[in-house]
Amino acid sequence: MDNHKPTTSLFDVYLRLRPSSAVDRERFLDVEREKQHTDEPYAPTHITIHPPANDNRKRAVEKFAFTTVFEEHVGQREIFESTGILPLVEGVLGGNGKERRDGLVATLGVTGSGKTHTILGSKSERGITQLTLDILFKRVEAGLVDIETSHVAIQSLCSADVSEAHLITAAQFFDSVYPGDSGGFSRATTPALETSFLSLPASKRHLPRVSTFPQYPPIDDISLDMETNAEYAIIISMYEVYNDRIYDLLTAASSTTKTPQKRRALLFKPTEASPDRKVVAGLCKVICSSLAEALMVLETGLQGRRVADTNSNAVSSRSHGFFCMEVKKRRRSSQALPISSPWTSSTLTIVDLAGSERARTAKTAGATLAEAGKINESLMYLGQCMQMQSDNARNSLAPGAVEKMVPFRQCKLTELLFSNSFASNGGGRSGQQQQKAVMIVTADPLGDFNATSQILRYSALAREVTVPRIPSVTSTILSGTGAVALKASGCTTPAALQGELEQALADISRLREELEVTQLLLEEETRRRQDAENAWQAAEGRMEEIEAEVREEVWTEMEAKLALEQRRWRAARDAEMDAQDEHLDRKLELLTHQLSVYEDDTADKENISDSQLPSDKEAGKERVQVRGIGGDLTPKYAELEEENVRLREEVALMRRERESVRSPSKKIRVLKPSRRWQGSGIGVEDV
Numbered sequence: 001m002d003n004h005k006p007t008t009s010l011f012d013v014y015l016r017l018r019p020s021s022a023v024d025r026e027r028f029l030d031v032e033r034e035k036q037h038t039d040e041p042y043a044p045t046h047i048t049i050h051p052p053a054n055d056n057r058k059r060a061v062e063k064f065a066f067t068t069v070f071e072e073h074v075g076q077r078e079i080f081e082s083t084g085i086l087p088l089v090e091g092v093l094g095g096n097g098k099e100r101r102d103g104l105v106a107t108l109g110v111t112g113s114g115k116t117h118t119i120l121g122s123k124s125e126r127g128i129t130q131l132t133l134d135i136l137f138k139r140v141e142a143g144l145v146d147i148e149t150s151h152v153a154i155q156s157l158c159s160a161d162v163s164e165a166h167l168i169t170a171a172q173f174f175d176s177v178y179p180g181d182s183g184g185f186s187r188a189t190t191p192a193l194e195t196s197f198l199s200l201p202a203s204k205r206h207l208p209r210v211s212t213f214p215q216y217p218p219i220d221d222i223s224l225d226m227e228t229n230a231e232y233a234i235i236i237s238m239y240e241v242y243n244d245r246i247y248d249l250l251t252a253a254s255s256t257t258k259t260p261q262k263r264r265a266l267l268f269k270p271t272e273a274s275p276d277r278k279v280v281a282g283l284c285k286v287i288c289s290s291l292a293e294a295l296m297v298l299e300t301g302l303q304g305r306r307v308a309d310t311n312s313n314a315v316s317s318r319s320h321g322f323f324c325m326e327v328k329k330r331r332r333s334s335q336a337l338p339i340s341s342p343w344t345s346s347t348l349t350i351v352d353l354a355g356s357e358r359a360r361t362a363k364t365a366g367a368t369l370a371e372a373g374k375i376n377e378s379l380m381y382l383g384q385c386m387q388m389q390s391d392n393a394r395n396s397l398a399p400g401a402v403e404k405m406v407p408f409r410q411c412k413l414t415e416l417l418f419s420n421s422f423a424s425n426g427g428g429r430s431g432q433q434q435q436k437a438v439m440i441v442t443a444d445p446l447g448d449f450n451a452t453s454q455i456l457r458y459s460a461l462a463r464e465v466t467v468p469r470i471p472s473v474t475s476t477i478l479s480g481t482g483a484v485a486l487k488a489s490g491c492t493t494p495a496a497l498q499g500e501l502e503q504a505l506a507d508i509s510r511l512r513e514e515l516e517v518t519q520l521l522l523e524e525e526t527r528r529r530q531d532a533e534n535a536w537q538a539a540e541g542r543m544e545e546i547e548a549e550v551r552e553e554v555w556t557e558m559e560a561k562l563a564l565e566q567r568r569w570r571a572a573r574d575a576e577m578d579a580q581d582e583h584l585d586r587k588l589e590l591l592t593h594q595l596s597v598y599e600d601d602t603a604d605k606e607n608i609s610d611s612q613l614p615s616d617k618e619a620g621k622e623r624v625q626v627r628g629i630g631g632d633l634t635p636k637y638a639e640l641e642e643e644n645v646r647l648r649e650e651v652a653l654m655r656r657e658r659e660s661v662r663s664p665s666k667k668i669r670v671l672k673p674s675r676r677w678q679g680s681g682i683g684v685e686d687v
Ligand SMILES: Nc1ncnc2c1ncn2[C@@H]1O[C@H](COP(=O)(O)OP(=O)(O)OP(=O)(O)O)[C@@H](O)[C@H]1O
Pocket: 017, 018, 019, 109, 110, 111, 112, 113, 114, 115, 116, 117, 118, 122, 313, 315, 316, 317, 318, 353, 354, 355, 356, 442
């Protein structure tokens, strides 16, 4: 197997092994050491992976080739110097007479394998992003355009931008992110372990302190070829791809109102000023005048990036982070040509990809598990693209070989990584070559065998498989291309069969992982459904309680009202009866009075002497009157007696009624639905 890299390869692929802290795990990856014939420093290019000893799947021993393999002891500076990043920086700067080109550096690996460490370093060491910024500023320092005093320069930079960007100076950016920070600086802590930086009120955000940034490793002695008779501007922009959407990290940081959830996704599209090339449109871009400013912008943007604490990595990136260093350049005006030439632009993009992870190992759940699904999906598409590009690169050596389409439009990540790698897309720009790219694959030799081997399979420049002895006589393997009957003879199978076997093994491994994720998602969903059902039942119970309480309240209120009405009714009835009694009494009184008048008159008449008798004429008149009274009184008296009897009966009846009437509240109480007939289990409603 050779690792000859044909000229059509889109990526140079390096492998970096990380030192592992795990002591109880078996090492599955070995670096191949070939015999040295010269005294030159030795750079290994091949590794071999062995399935774990307890593996009962009889998987193959695989050998992979990379541009270079960096072992565990290799530090940040050697990675920076030896992975082709310096030529990328030179390409972006455009040395004397050299054409400029965009550059791309990305890291790929399982979660916790050291991607972020390589790209962004740690508290004590700088990563390749900081080292690249350092070398860029050191090289162009003398030629940097003065944006602090020259508004014209800013305006010309704005009009030269093709990406509908919002260009601001670093000072303006810091003013918007840290309003009122007068210099009592303290370095903000890692966002994963704190509440989101953006959710903090602006007054609580503090400008990062450059003096606390690591200075190691130094790179002052590295020199680069560059043009001196030119003016430069360095513009920083940062964005992340989260759930297949692009979000600006600097707009989010400079916004005081938008929460991370409300961030607006950006488009990757051709613009009016860039019709033949796609760009991320609408980014916030910060013009930096010094390395310190650039580092502070980087640190600020990083604090808005999504990270989470998983079982595999305490600060696990949940998005693919893109850090762009755009170098604008123009020829200085001279006596011969008093007007400066227009700005040209090249960008070096450094990408910290989120790590692929096995849900069971990472022990993620909920949103973090869903994120992992999206991350794995985008990495699967990236794997397909990388495999296709390395196949194309290998086949390009064969006569009459036809290049296959790299399927990079399947997701945002591959679109962003590959769109400008092809002459038809990026090469169309005048005076600019297609993008050059470097991929640094990171791996932990004591880490997860399945996840690591899968990444190595699609990222390696070349691969060789040795199929182990198969104990059974005939095995049937289902592969993507159909069922393959494999006759095991106890030795390595023929090449075609071997290819099928490899494919089948890869498919099985992929399907097993997909199944694992699906099972976890199912478990998660089942748990959620159970929780929802419990919550629903609890809510129902509570609702019944509330209903009973309300019923009780209503009944109590109604009873009070009924009692009041009853009291009113009784009072009214008593008043009426009193009035009737009074009426009756008055009638009786009247009757008694009339009777007594009549009796008195008769007695008086009997007692008076003849001398006292009135004359016949007067007596006749009086007799007429008495007779008149006596004659009229008898039927009137009878009539009143009758009415009296009737009224007395009515009164007696009403008294009886009153005594016999039961309390309505007692009747109502019987009707309460909550009271159930004891022993029968039947409520009043049921009756
Ligand atoms: N080469 C290395 N030397 C020393 N420490 C390392 C190295 N590589 C990784 N580490 C440490 O391992 C831990 C995990 O690394 P890192 O965060 O870079 O992983 P990652 O691949 O970016 O993971 P994720 O995909 O989850 O973001 C960190 O604490 C980091 O400092």
